[in-house]
Amino acid sequence: MSKTKLPLSPYYRSLTLNMTVAIIVVSFIPVFLVGSTIYYNFYASYREKVYAHLEELVEKHRQQIDAFLVDKLADIRFLSRNLGYANLSDEAFLQSTLASLQRNYRPVFVDLGVVNGAGQQVAYAGPFKLTEAVYTETDWFQQAMNKEYVISDVFLGLRRLPHFIIAVKNTINGEPWILRATIDFVAFNDLVENIRVGETGFAYILNRRGEFQTKPLIDFVPSEGCYGHFFDCEKELNDGVTIAEREDDDGKENIYVTALLKDKDWLLVYRQESADAFSDLRRAQFISVVIFIVGGVSIIIMASMLSIRQVGRIKEADRAKELMNEQVIETGKLASIGELAAGIAHEINNPVAIMVEEAGWIQDLLEEEDFARSENLDEFERALKQINTQGKRCKEITHKLLSFARKTDARLQEFSINDLIEEVVSLSEQRAKYAKVIITPQLDASLPSIQASPSEMQQVFLNLINNAVDAMERQGGEIVVASRREKNQLVIEVRDTGPGIPPANIDRIFDPFYTTKPVGKGTGLGLSICYGIIKKMGGDISVDSTMDEGTTFVIKIPVREEHVG
Amino acid sequence: MLEPIVLLVDDEAPFVDTMTKRLTKRKLTVFKSYSGEEALETLKENSQIDLVILDVKMPGMDGIETLKEIRKEFPLVEVIMLTGHATVETSIEGMRLGAFDYLMKPCDMDVLIEKVNAATKKKRDHEEKIREARVNVILKARP
Structure with missing residues (x-):
């Protein structure tokens, strides 16, 4: 603790605290309001933008997937209708048909098969040995028998590989037969897997039972049934794209964008972590929080520094006021x-x-003859003389006290300093003449008038001239009272040719009650009164003295601008 | 010259009494008053009074008021003001109103006698002039 600062009193401490809190509150409220308004609006519009983007993305892919399925179905229906059971049940022909399909559509179609009404595969073209396969028990066969065509869910089937089937029913001679095509899972999966946004955004398809129809990017198990419980099963799902945000089991907020596919059989789900989707927003949020914190810290620092400084000033002012009060009381x-x-x-x-x-x-009575013979007459006379002398001394003292206490008229007036000097000189001339002193005024006639108390100024010059006359009483001399102007000051000099003031005394001549005159002659107040008057006017009084040459008092009085010229 | 006839006015009775004794011893005829009102009465009754020695600070009618009354009613009577220091300004004011001079208390007897004589001389000279003027008027009136 190098600084020895006095601890603040509770009053100033609470003042500092109040000021700091006030500054902080006043600065924070607008910052907070503006910041939160801007942030909220940005958040809302950014969110809207993200949602719109995702909706569009999902909608586009839904259309694409639906179009893919419809295309493939149309292909199979075309084959079934145009080529007929007779041609297709011929395995060689079926082989060539598959080959031409694969040429045209890349290897989307894995295999083709013709199934009769009993579920027995009659002809097969493809990489697996499934010619004799019986599909009577499969879902898709049962559905296909009731409907004209069917697109199955993804299943492992006999080949133990994920795939799904497009089956188209036709009749020949009253007997139903089915043309079945297996769609390559990888090709279909690509359609969905290509939907990738950000770091965590991916898509997958669920069936009504909540089973994956595509391979999700991240392995997870959706809850079973009703599209993985994405939505309320009771409620009819609308055709459009739906957006929802919900929390996962691991506590992460996710955005789910969903759209129904394949006659509402399947649900295309796009999933992305909210944090990832709104990463720009998060970054903006982070930056604004950082700015807010940095700004807040600087506001707090500024507020406390400002308050401490202000309170310091207030304390200083209070102390000055207290001091002044004391002086006023003293005065x-x-x-x-x-x-x-x-x-x-x-x-x-x-x-x-x-x-x-x-x-x-x-004394009068003693002069009568009766007393002239008294032997103590001399003593009587001496005693009476002493009473007289001491009485006169009392008179001197009371007169000085009275003149010190006498109030001078301190009212300000505008007057010419030269006139005043001349008046004072003429008042002093008579006394000076007895002391063989000549007083010469050397006045600059162009001086402006000044604003001061005339009786106080008279007192100043009378004191200075009287002092000079007193100093030269024995040998006589000359006093010059000169006035002139220096910039915006009036300079008045009172020069005498007296014996001068000894250097040892010169520092004390303006001190009250300091006098070199014999006891009973001077009060020691004259020059200190002069000093007080001139200082009160904002002026200055100084002395310059050389032994045996003389003393010069210099008075400088400021001239206010409006009195110039 | 006939000794001056003086009226001494002050509210301090011991001062008036002693002063009266001292002045009387110096062959002056002295009347005493202890207030301004009393002084005017005395002046009215004794027209031979040449001079009033008047204290400035008195209870009731003060020196200046008394002076004004004297100047109004007895314009030829001279007045010397007696004062403590604090009332010097008042004495100057008094001289402006026609007082002959002023003296500070306590005063030196010789100075006082000197001033009394001077004032009396002035008053008597003035009276003399008036008398001469009247004589002249009377003489000229005769054919």
């Missing part, structure tokens, strides 16, 4: 002491006058 005390002293002085003056008169009367 008031001095003033009342002065008034008291004046009252006492006045009251004492009358009894002293009576005492002196009584002494005078005794």
